[in-house]
Amino acid sequence: MIIDSHVHFWNFNPVRDAWITEEMTAIRKDFLPEDYSLLLKENQVDGCVAVQADQSDEETAFLVDLAKKNPMIKGVVGWIDLASDKLEESLKNYHSEKLIKGFRHIAEGEELGFLLKENVLNGISKLQQFDYTFDILLRQDQLLDAVKLSEKLPEQPFILDHCGKPDLKTKKLKDWKENISELARNPNVYCKISGLLTQGTWNLADEKSIFEILDSVFLKFGIKRLVFGSDWPVMLLGGNYALWIELISKYLTQFSKEEQQLFFSGNAVKFYNL
Numbered sequence: 001m002i003i004d005s006h007v008h009f010w011n012f013n014p015v016r017d018a019w020i021t022e023e024m025t026a027i028r029k030d031f032l033p034e035d036y037s038l039l040l041k042e043n044q045v046d047g048c049v050a051v052q053a054d055q056s057d058e059e060t061a062f063l064v065d066l067a068k069k070n071p072m073i074k075g076v077v078g079w080i081d082l083a084s085d086k087l088e089e090s091l092k093n094y095h096s097e098k099l100i101k102g103f104r105h106i107a108e109g110e111e112l113g114f115l116l117k118e119n120v121l122n123g124i125s126k127l128q129q130f131d132y133t134f135d136i137l138l139r140q141d142q143l144l145d146a147v148k149l150s151e152k153l154p155e156q157p158f159i160l161d162h163c164g165k166p167d168l169k170t171k172k173l174k175d176w177k178e179n180i181s182e183l184a185r186n187p188n189v190y191c192k193i194s195g196l197l198t199q200g201t202w203n204l205a206d207e208k209s210i211f212e213i214l215d216s217v218f219l220k221f222g223i224k225r226l227v228f229g230s231d232w233p234v235m236l237l238g239g240n241y242a243l244w245i246e247l248i249s250k251y252l253t254q255f256s257k258e259e260q261q262l263f264f265s266g267n268a269v270k271f272y273n274l
Contacts, residue, residue, distance in 0.1 A: 048072060049077060128156045156188060160189065198238040228268065
């Protein structure tokens with residue numbers, strides 16, 4: 001069984017989705033479950049987790065509505081205002097909606113130290129009591145923030161998106177490796193194997209560089225805390241879905257069938273309580 005733990009859906013809006021620049025022609029359009037369902041069948045994927053791509057309550061409602069209409073969406077990682085005075089009230093209201101498994105903030109677009117700000121940190125600290133996970137999306141140069149965050153909230157279930165976005169263009173990975181090693185010390189931090197096709201030169205899948213990243217995260221996190229994801233449709237900027245499945249499957253041949261099953265679905269089911 002394969003669960004894709006990182007998929008986005010949107011009705012493209014050039015104002016709201018300004019991060020999708022004109023050079024990103026491959027993804028400057030709508031991407032909805034009917035588009036993704038074709039890939040599921042072609043690649044024998046059983047379901048997915050829909051992850052927020054916009055910082056709004058409307059985004060969370062949009063994804064939950066899609067999940068209710070499309071059983072292939074097994075869970076939703078929504079957005080919530082972590083700094084809001086009404087955060088606990090919002091969490092209580094969301095708690096009856098079992099499709100919501102956790103939340104994410106696009107911290108890669110924020111300044112260094114954003115997740116460690118007192119009001120944001122206080123907000124993240126409230127997630128655990130409602131059994132919510134938190135996806136950490138950061139740039140490589142922000143990874144130390146993730147380390148400090150996990151140290152301050154050691155019991156909170158975290159998952160690092162896209163392996164912490166290692167810079168495969170410059171290949172200056174010394175700090176990335178050190179911070180990944182530190183982050184992996186916390187047993188409540190998982191790592192999502194996703195998004196690597198767009199960390200190097202687009203449309204030039206560098207298998208050697210990607211496998212070196214995988215060597216590092218598999219060594220540090222271990223097979224039981226690594227989760228398969230695609231980052232579709234953003235990953236289309238660097239390749240295609242079948243290519244990503246093929247690359248990851250090739251790397252996983254060194255592991256047993258049981259270990260491969262953990263990576264491709266079991267760990268996601270456990271982490272997100274799918």
